[in-house]
Amino acid sequence: MRLLLIEDDAETASYMLKGLKEVGHVVDHAADGTEGLYMAAERRHDVLIVDRMLPGIDGLSIIRTLRAAGNVTPVLVLSALGKVDDRVLGLKAGGDDYLVKPYAFAELLARIEALARRQAAAPAEITNLRVEDLVMDLLTRTVSRSNHPVELQPREFKLLEFLMRHAGQVVTRTMLLENVWDYHFDPQTNLIDVHISRLRQKVDKGFEQPLIHTVRGAGYMLRGAS
Numbered sequence: 573m574r575l576l577l578i579e580d581d582a583e584t585a586s587y588m589l590k591g592l593k594e595v596g597h598v599v600d601h602a603a604d605g606t607e608g609l610y611m612a613a614e615r616r617h618d619v620l621i622v623d624r625m626l627p628g629i630d631g632l633s634i635i636r637t638l639r640a641a642g643n644v645t646p647v648l649v650l651s652a653l654g655k656v657d658d659r660v661l662g663l664k665a666g667g668d669d670y671l672v673k674p675y676a677f678a679e680l681l682a683r684i685e686a687l688a689r690r691q692a693a694a695p696a697e698i699t700n701l702r703v704e705d706l707v708m709d710l711l712t713r714t715v716s717r718s719n720h721p722v723e724l725q726p727r728e729f730k731l732l733e734f735l736m737r738h739a740g741q742v743v744t745r746t747m748l749l750e751n752v753w754d755y756h757f758d759p760q761t762n763l764i765d766v767h768i769s770r771l772r773q774k775v776d777k778g779f780e781q782p783l784i785h786t787v788r789g790a791g792y793m794l795r796g797a798s
Contacts, residue, residue: 573618573688574598578608578634579650580626588621591677592684605629612638617645619687621680624651624662632665639666642710646687650675701736704796706775706783708736715775722774727752731767732775735784735794744791768792 575597579585585601592599600615602608606628612620620638624631635647647669649662654672662670668690669683701708705718713729715722724732731752735743748764749755768784776782785793 573684574600574616575619575621575684576600576602576608576612576615576617577621578602578605578612578626578631579621579623580604581623588677588680591681595681605631605634609634609637612645613641613643618691619684620645620647621684622647622649622667624649624653632662632667635666646691648680648683648687701733703736703739703783703794704781706736708733717775717779724771724774728767728771728774732771732794735792738794740793740795742787742790742793747791 575592577585577588577592577599579588579601580603582603585603589599589601600611600617602611605626608622608626609629612634622631622634626634629637631649631651635649638645638647647667649665649667649670650673651658651662651670652673659670659672668687671680671683699709699711701710706715706722707717708715708729710733715724715729715732731748734748734751738747745764746758749758753763768786772782772784776784781797783794783796785795787793
């Protein structure tokens with residue numbers, strides 16, 4: 573396996589690198605968060621091992637940034653912070669496992685191998701979404717309808733992606749607030765209506781068959797011809 577270790581403590585990193593290489597893994601190492609984020613984003617790894625407290629960019633911020641960019645590489649978080657709230661925070665940030673320092677190397681190795689097995693067993697990642705003649709490429713972050721490019725702002729892209737992933741289903745305002753805006757309260761504004769209106773102008777205008785529909789009293793639905 574190819575691993576990325578993001579650890580600023582030189583002694584700890586040296587020990588881990590030696591042990592991981594001895595069992596046959598290829599290991600890249602970053603000594604600070606800024607370098608670690610760059611290496612994680614630019615190179616393919618099977619598992620990331622990320623210390624939580626790092627200079628430059630902290631470990632949880634690295635994970636959040638990678639997840640927001642669509643990077644699904646398994647992450648093992650390392651930290652001396654071992655309270656329940658600390659572990660929960662690490663997992664909610666996008667970590668797949670959380671190991672508290674000090675730890676036995678055998679456990680570290682077992683957790684890395686478990687994450688790699690889980691990733692290998694996961695279904696292939698979806699890179700394209702399609703509803704009728706509307707196509708979204710999740711890798712290039714582009715959208716087209718009938719082979720004509722649709723230019724979207726980042727929030728519009730995220731909104732359309734959510735609608736396309738739930739095509740044929742009613743999507744409520746609460747679902748949109750939580751999953752597109754990360755709001756867990758009602759802002760009491762016409763925020764959603766404005767964005768849906770803009771999205772309709774870009775996706776449906778000029779086409780005979782509209783794809784974005786309002787479900788009165790419930791929410792919205794993206795669907796093709798009945």
